[in-house]
Amino acid sequence: KQEVTQIPAALSVPEGENLVLNCSFTDSAIYNLQWFRQDPGKGLTSLLLIQSSQREQTSGRLNASLDKSSGRSTLYIAASQPGDSATYLCAGQGGGADGLTFGKGTHLIIQP
Amino acid sequence: DAGVIQSPRHEVTEMGQEVTLRCKPISGHNSLFWYRQTMMRGLELLIYFNNNVPIDDSGMPEDRFSAKMPNASFSTLKIQPSEPRDSAVYFCASRETGINYGYTFGSGTRLTVV
Numbered sequence: 001k002q003e004v005t006q007i008p009a010a011l012s013v014p015e016g017e018n019l020v021l022n023c024s025f026t027d028s029a030i031y032n033l034q035w036f037r038q039d040p041g042k043g044l045t046s047l048l049l050i051q052s053s054q055r056e057q058t059s060g061r062l063n064a065s066l067d068k069s070s071g072r073s074t075l076y077i078a079a080s081q082p083g084d085s086a087t088y089l090c091a092g093q094g095g096g097a098d099g100l101t102f103g104k105g106t107h108l109i110i111q112p
Numbered sequence: 113d114a115g116v117i118q119s120p121r122h123e124v125t126e127m128g129q130e131v132t133l134r135c136k137p138i139s140g141h142n143s144l145f146w147y148r149q150t151m152m153r154g155l156e157l158l159i160y161f162n163n164n165v166p167i168d169d170s171g172m173p174e175d176r177f178s179a180k181m182p183n184a185s186f187s188t189l190k191i192q193p194s195e196p197r198d199s200a201v202y203f204c205a206s207r208e209t210g211i212n213y214g215y216t217f218g219s220g221t222r223l224t225v226v
Binding site for chain 2 (some may be wrong): 032041043044046049051098100101
């Protein structure tokens with residue numbers, strides 16, 4: 001059964017810093033990995049999807065990488081802004097199951 | 113596209129009452145998923161459908177929970193009878209069938225059972 005772990009659980013940094021959020025998964029037979037953002041009381045917004053044949057994806061200030069051999073993915077946020085404050089969730093699809101398995105998320109606060 | 117549409121946004125009900133949550137997936141998306149989010153357990157997959165057929169309901173916590181997808185544009189998740197421990201946010205998601213497509217989530221239904 002796929003298990004996804006996110007570290008750190010919470011992070012608070014000053015505005016302008018570059019930061020890295022980490023995600024690890026137990027089953028290397030992962031198809032896709034998707035990063036989401038969740039604002040308080042809101043739904044999930046997809047940020048980046050790394051498909052099975054890819055190693056990274058970029059969107060604006062965000063870059064996500066996937067290393068199946070080590071069972072890890074990272075989300076890099078450049079030049080952080082207060083508007084980036086949210087919970088970031090990593091989710092993997094693999095192991096034969098069609099649904100996503102989520103980590104518990106990283107609660108990010110960017111201080112103005 | 114309007115995205116995945118869920119209703120109601122909020123539901124408060126008394127213990128023992130029947131609760132029905134609704135979801136309209138994105139047109140053309142053949143797979144539909146129901147998730148539950150709680151502080152303690154995070155996001156958990158309850159059940160998913162491919163082409164309106166339930167594929168895996170192993171995440172449904174109890175027989176009190178049931179889900180249907182009568183057509184490609186509508187799904188329901190029913191809890192009967194409801195209990196306080198069912199209080200959570202319930203999300204519906206959809207995607208195109210195939211391994212290389214991402215998931216799109218609805219805004220969720222916040223259920224409170226008192």
